[in-house]
Amino acid sequence: MLQPQIITVFLFHTFLQQTVTGSVIVNGHAVPAGEMQYMASVENLMGHACGGFLVSDRFVLTAGHCLEDKPRYVKLGNHSRDNGQEFKIERTVRHLSFKNKPYENDLLLLKLKNKVKLGKSIRTIQLPNADMQVKAHDSCQVAGWGAKEVGGTVVKNLMVTNVSIIDTTTCKKQWSRLPHNVICAGESPVERRFLEGDFGGPLVCNDTAVGLLSFSTFEKKIVPNVFVDISKYLAWIKETIQKCHSFLTHTHLSVKMQPGQMIAVFLLLSCLQQTVTGSAIVNGSIVPSDEMQYMASLQNVYGRHVCGGVLVSDKFVLTAAHCFNAQPVRVVLGSHNLKKSNNGQTIDIDKIFKNDSYSGVDLGNDLMLLKLNKSSEGNGVNKIHFPTENMHIKAHDLCQVAGWGATHTNGVNVNELRATNVSIIDKKTCKEVWGHLPDNIICAGGYNTMKGFCQGDSGGPLVCNNTLVGIVSFNRRGNCTYQNEAPNVFVDVSKYTEWIFKTIALN
Structure with a gap:
């Protein structure tokens, strides 16, 4: 009989597998040793979650939606996932214009904690030129460790299959909604449908990564697989890598910035995961639908x-x-x-x-x-997106809190959802003001500001970089006139993900 712990792990694994939008290679073959040495297995606590590929000695490129699988490390250097080298993920940088349903701008850069030693077993893949174009009927390749059938499990050894490029006009006729900047490839009766575990892997034409597998269909109907057109994102990829690499050696920022400097700062904030998406509670604004x-x-x-x-x-x-x-x-x-x-x-x-x-x-x-x-x-x-283990918020990071609660002390709940920007407050300061605080909390808003949550907002989210980091817990004495009041207190969600x-x- 299975022990309770084994059953728990099995069910936990099943849950995680059902939340992956990635895929094996059906009608494919094993990749020989010495080929496609740029392939990366993006893994979370339960194992393989998405594909990816090495684009520099510190960065792996994968699909933006793979962030939902809470990647922790990547495996490189061996087509069998049992024997690859593990590299911890230090930062995750998703394209700021990423959208769900259908996926748009579906890219995610994973910065590795340590540099990869490039050589015989590991190498980077070549990226396309900005003017490189693939044509209908061109034959390319897609590789991955994804499942061979719907409901199947990921495979141990890397598999590859050939797919044909499909012109965008034909592709649009088969997909009711198709994002911008995509490439379509496959699907014929003999070409595969991608399932869990392959998403984030490259579309390779002439040894060049021209696309990144974004989405497919799990249904039996035959429709093309959709890839992000990497040539349209070369500037974002290169500038993000450059800014993340150079952050520690460039600490001075001019107060009066030129447009180019503003772009650099914007990319730097993306690297540090300090940017916020969303909108307003007390002194907030109505959230667009x-x-x-x-x-x-x-x-x-x-x-x-x-x-x-x-x-x-x-x-x-x-x-x-x-x-x-x-x-x-x-x-x-x-x-x-x-x-x-x-x-x-x-x-x-x-x-x-x-x-x-x-x-x-x-x-x-x-x-x-x-x-x-x-x-x-x-x-x-x-x-909502969950925080990754390596996501750290710092004092003064700008985040948002939202809800239908009152907009002032002793007020009534509002009908329209509101959100407001709040700054993270360091725990030392927060404890000094409160005197006592429970463990596993985040302080933000209130305290020398005029913004924060109020009654009726309990249970709502604290959102940083479009990611859930906290849940509204309590303020002091129900007072929402915050200029001279203690900080708002949130539960730190990252401590309770398990x-x-x-x-x-x-x-």
Whole structure:
């Protein structure tokens, strides 16, 4: 009989495999040793998650959506994943214009902690020139460790297959929505459909990486596979690598910057993961309907908003444990205006899972997962991105907090979702002001500013670089007049990812 720990790991692995949008090579063959030595297996805690390829001695390029799989390291130098060299990921830099459904600008650079020693077993791949064009019917190659069939497991040895380039006009007829800057290749009855584990791998034509596998279909119908056209992103790739390399030797920034310097600073902030996407709570602004589509309104039996939350999987919303006292029975997704919630999705709560260590809001561990009685769907609904282990936020980083709570002390909840920018406050300062704080928290907003969260915003997210880093927990005395008040306190989500994933996998 399987031990409980083995069952837990198995279910956890199953959950992670179901969240990957990547793929094996069907109708392919094993790659001989000495060929395609630029291939990288992008791995998380449970193993292979996506493909990738080495573009410099410190950077691997993969698909932007692979960030959702929380990559921790890459394996290089051997086509068998059992024997490759492991390199820890130091930073992840996703293209700032990345979008979901369908994927657009689907690129992610992984900066490795240590340099790769290039040689016989590991080399970089050649990137295209800006004017390089592939033509319909050109024969190219795609390689990866992905599954050979829907629901299958990733393979041990690297596989490769030939695919034919398909002209964009034909491709658009078969895909209802096709992003800009893409290349289509495959799919004929004898050419493969890509599944979990191959996404992020290169489309190679004449030993040059012209594309990056972005998405395919798991359905039986035959449609082309879609690749990012790398030639359209050469400037972003090269400048991001250059700025990340040179950060430590260039510390002075002129106050009066020229346009070129402004671009350099923008790229530098991207490298350091300090940029913010999203919008406003107290002194905030209304969030556009196409932003922050992971937001959830927790409502009671009377249909009144009681707390915020964020969608973390198709059937789970993450919120604060103290929101249990407000007795939520349903959530509203996909509508920022609660007066028009009929335009969104109202889904009943099936089960509630408070963190086992929670015993009071001021004692920490203030997290709760809500299992919905049915899966959420498209139509303005997206899951939020989780932080990676190597993601670190620092004092003065600019982030956002959002919710439907009051805009002032003793105020009433608002109908339209609002968000505001807040700065991270270092823990030492935060503890000095509060006197006592629980472990695993982040402080941001309030404290010598006029911005922060208020009552009704509990359970909502603190978002940095389009990534969930915190959950609204508490302020002091319910006071939302923040100029002379203590910092706002959030739960540090990165410290609870294992609990979150295991709870979801087992339920």
